[in-house]
Amino acid sequence: MDPRTNPYAPGAGTKPPALVGRDRQVESFDILLERLERGYAERSMIITGLRGVGKTVLLDVFKENADARGWASIEWEVEKSAPFAQKIAVLARRALVQIAPKNRWGEALRDAASVLRSFSLTVRADGSVTAGLDVDARRGSADSGSLSDDLGDLFVALSKAAKEHGIGVVLLLDEIQYLTRDELEALIAALHRCARRSLPLALVGAGLPQIPRLAGETKSYSERLFRFVHIGALDVADARDALLLPAHEQGCDFEDAAIDLIVEFTEGYPYFLQEYGRVAWDEAAVSPITATDVRAIRPLVEAGLDEGFFRVRAERTTEMELRYLLAMAELGPQPHRASEVAERLGRTTPQAGPIRSRLIDKGLLYTPSYALAAFTVPQFDRYMLRTHGELRREEK
Numbered sequence: 001m002d003p004r005t006n007p008y009a010p011g012a013g014t015k016p017p018a019l020v021g022r023d024r025q026v027e028s029f030d031i032l033l034e035r036l037e038r039g040y041a042e043r044s045m046i047i048t049g050l051r052g053v054g055k056t057v058l059l060d061v062f063k064e065n066a067d068a069r070g071w072a073s074i075e076w077e078v079e080k081s082a083p084f085a086q087k088i089a090v091l092a093r094r095a096l097v098q099i100a101p102k103n104r105w106g107e108a109l110r111d112a113a114s115v116l117r118s119f120s121l122t123v124r125a126d127g128s129v130t131a132g133l134d135v136d137a138r139r140g141s142a143d144s145g146s147l148s149d150d151l152g153d154l155f156v157a158l159s160k161a162a163k164e165h166g167i168g169v170v171l172l173l174d175e176i177q178y179l180t181r182d183e184l185e186a187l188i189a190a191l192h193r194c195a196r197r198s199l200p201l202a203l204v205g206a207g208l209p210q211i212p213r214l215a216g217e218t219k220s221y222s223e224r225l226f227r228f229v230h231i232g233a234l235d236v237a238d239a240r241d242a243l244l245l246p247a248h249e250q251g252c253d254f255e256d257a258a259i260d261l262i263v264e265f266t267e268g269y270p271y272f273l274q275e276y277g278r279v280a281w282d283e284a285a286v287s288p289i290t291a292t293d294v295r296a297i298r299p300l301v302e303a304g305l306d307e308g309f310f311r312v313r314a315e316r317t318t319e320m321e322l323r324y325l326l327a328m329a330e331l332g333p334q335p336h337r338a339s340e341v342a343e344r345l346g347r348t349t350p351q352a353g354p355i356r357s358r359l360i361d362k363g364l365l366y367t368p369s370y371a372l373a374a375f376t377v378p379q380f381d382r383y384m385l386r387t388h389g390e391l392r393r394e395e396k
């Protein structure tokens with residue numbers, strides 16, 4: 001069919017033609033902002049899930065909704081070893097001018113600007129962060145040198161200013177598994193200070209599934225500050241909708257059996273649904289797309305996934321790490337004990353430990369519970385088996 005009108009959208013953070021199965025999360029976010037606006041306490045959110053389930057897309061939807069409410073909203077995709085405090089300073093500056101343009105600043109905003117200036121000096125942020133704010137640094141505020149305390153001063157000042165304008169501030173942080181423990185701890189403590197004063201500041205983080213445990217260890221009160229929301233594959237009805245709604249919109253259709261096959265192959269994972277839909281649309285001659293079409297294009301779909309989804313994940317791995325991943329893949333898609341994988345590699349558990357740690361560090365594995373590790377990428381086992389089988393043969 002005509003590729004020019006192909007609605008499907010596989011890609012990192014690419015807006016899907018139909019966002020399905022996330023009504024509850026969107027509603028929770030709405031309630032969060034509304035309650036904070038009214039001065040009630042409400043827990044912020046941490047969204048966890050494997051790669052390709054739609055975390056980034058959900059954060060984007062949250063941002064749109066926050067914008068529609070007139071809130072100041074700042075998004076940041078955390079990168080590994082990014083300068084944290086300096087980045088927060090840049091984001092805070094952005095929030096300040098979102099709350100109100102400078103020529104309409106009242107006392108609370110000027111106050112927040114001077115706290116930001118103080119914070120920027122303390123963390124040695126680039127001078128451009130506070131250039132043009134025309135305020136002096138606030139003595140005794142955000143200058144203690146303790147990241148938690150200084151960040152708390154900054155968040156409190158920002159949210160007070162927002163409150164004066166009848167809105168709030170929401171921070172949307174993606175890939176939060178890359179925050180260090182200290183950074184996460186500082187964020188939680190700063191958020192806690194706002195929460196205690198019923199100030200309208202919300203923090204929404206998204207990341208790989210090991211986060212809640214980390215946060216739990218980090219601060220015992222994180223459970224009271226955050227609602228942990230796990231998102232995963234879509235259920236069958238939603239997965240069908242993800243494919244059918246965009247097609248119907250254009251007067252096209254899939255045979256029932258065709259949809260069944262796609263849902264079965266993709267297991268309802270959003271990225272895979274978009275990729276299958278995209279290839280099916282391009283390759284099918286006419287609507288409705290049939291089961292025969294769907295079967296015939298499977299190799300193309302797999303090639304598309306390898307290229308666009310899996311390969312980038314495996315790119316920065318060493319051969320030894322790939323062998324580790326392959327050993328896991330051979331054991332199956334479920335979580336595996338470190339000892340089992342080591343044994344399969346012909347090593348002792350302590351010998352294989354550093355490889356496992358590096359893979360966790362690189363975001364390819366996570367630890368669902370003690371001693372277990374699982375792939376952060378759905379169906380990664382299939383990918384390893386179909387593309388890296390040669391590693392096994394070389395071994396023998």
Ligand SMILES: Nc1ncnc2c1ncn2[C@@H]1O[C@H](COP(=O)(O)OP(=O)(O)O)[C@@H](O)[C@H]1O
Nearest residue numbers: 010011013016020052053054055056057270271
């Ligand atoms: N609720 C959904 N319904 C249909 N497709 C979705 C949904 N959420 C995400 N997608 C699609 O899945 C893919 C991955 O989304 P993304 O937000 O990048 O995932 P993550 O951040 O969890 O890795 C994108 O192509 C997006 O269009």
Ligand SMILES: [Mg+2]
Nearest residue numbers: 013055056174
């Ligand atoms: Mg993402």
